[in-house]
Amino acid sequence: MSNLEGAPVEASDVRGRVAELHAIREQVRRGPSERATQAQKAKGKLTARERIELLLDEGSFTEVEPLRRHRASGFGLEAKRPYTDGVITGWGTVHGRTVFVYAHDFRIFGGALGEAHATKIHKIMDKAIAAGAPLVSLNDGAGARIQEGVSALAGYGGIFQRNTKASGVIPQISVMLGPCAGGAAYSPALTDFVFMVRDTSQMFITGPDVVRAVTGEEISQNGLGGADVHAETSGVAHFAYDDEETCLEEVRYLLSLLPQNNRENPPRVESEDPADRLGEALLDLVPADGNRPYDMRKVIEEIVDDGEYLEIHERWATNIICALSRLDGRVVGIVANQPQSLAGVLDIEASEKAARFIQMCDAFNIPIITLLDVPGFLPGVDQEHGGIIRHGAKLLYAYCNATVPRISVILRKAYGGAYIVMDSQSIGADLTYAWPTNEIAVMGAEGAANVIFRKQIAEADDPEAMRSRMVKEYKAELMHPYYAAERGLVDDVIDPVETRSVLIRSLAMLANKHADLPARKHGNPPQ
């Protein structure tokens, strides 16, 4: 028999050796000690194996290198060589499709990454890339293993390099389930989606102690890098949940909406929701008066299959909505202005959020539906000095670069540069529709009249009466609902109730869209 720290005792026959193997396996399964497990539970956290069980289909996990141990020395490491070396790696299935996974075991060296631990992760990442299947990391590790020095740091380099190589090839999902500092925060930042759990997970480059020493700021771990901070303020996390069970269930849901790799389409399902269902409610959801707010989420619910969608970055940059959903069983990415948050303007954060989402959709063959109700870019010194020009350009670049089917629907306002940026026909949308409530223009009629009729208004006996006459004139001349359609700038003006069926027919037509791009190493997108 063997123990976790020592070498196996030799058994003399086959049965004896098999028994020994099973005994070792049992030790590996149990982990380092009951005390360590209790400490993990006391922090409100599940163990790495429990997490893997929740993530994957029942009984589907196959572990790789469970018997791996480090060969490092010094600081008493020779006497502490637990199996797995603090990370459990392998593959299983989610909804029947292969998914690779690695999970830090915080009970072993606080899940800290040493050389052997890192090479296990490298191996599983290489296998995920080769097999063309998603990679999910379950992060609960204290960063580089301090006792192993620069060997541990090099291990991170290998992870970053593979994250980048896999980017746009296989979906990569990072689930943050404990404190993740330094190197442990950068790998997730390179992946497609970051999930966090409130109170138990944190991400930061340097912890509160270093922050206090350098800047004098006092802040808790959660205040610095907790789930709410990253889901609402920094935008580092795409999703935040109250508990690990819900979090891992949502990872499974996200995976059901993604293809296995960039050579596949996302999985289509049978939809029970009729493709020709009319959305009568849309007539009441969206006020014709462009200044009145409404909840764009309700519009999305009315259009998509069974009202179901998964919102990404739900609480960050809320003036734009990014969501994955289905139309007649086909996965779509929805980008929509949200008139009830900052009137749906585009600002720095909204541009960044939507740009990354569009890039992800394009990489993984997910058609993009854009729902427009946008008054323009947010004016202001903060925005200009913060670089709205280059951040807004990210959104423009992402749309222009996307070769997946692209369909836009203009619900109400579509003004100026924001109209062009939000997947107008002129930047390559395949199909553009407008509701009869559309207001496509360079700017709102009030603003336009104030500029071009400034002289007449100023010289009039009754400037206010003159202004309102000019606004009316401008609207009648240049902003009537058929102005863009008459010029072929939209493909049709549609009855809002038909939006779902029009989109479904359009997606079916575009299903085999193919676009050839000029040869180049890669573009140089604005950053």
Ligand SMILES: CC(=O)SCCNC(=O)CCNC(=O)[C@H](O)C(C)(C)COP(=O)(O)OP(=O)(O)OC[C@H]1O[C@@H](n2cnc3c(N)ncnc32)[C@H](O)[C@@H]1OP(=O)(O)O
């Ligand atoms: C490139 C880079 O990654 S640089 C970043 C390097 N990492 C760090 O600086 C983080 C250092 N660790 C910490 O700050 C804390 O351990 C935290 C916040 C992660 C977790 O705190 P706690 O939940 O209180 O756990 P605790 O500190 O008891 O650690 C658990 C065990 O992991 C060990 N451990 C923690 N961090 C590391 C580490 N980086 N390397 C090796 N062992 C570590 C602890 O010594 C402890 O071991 P023990 O159970 O044998 O006593």
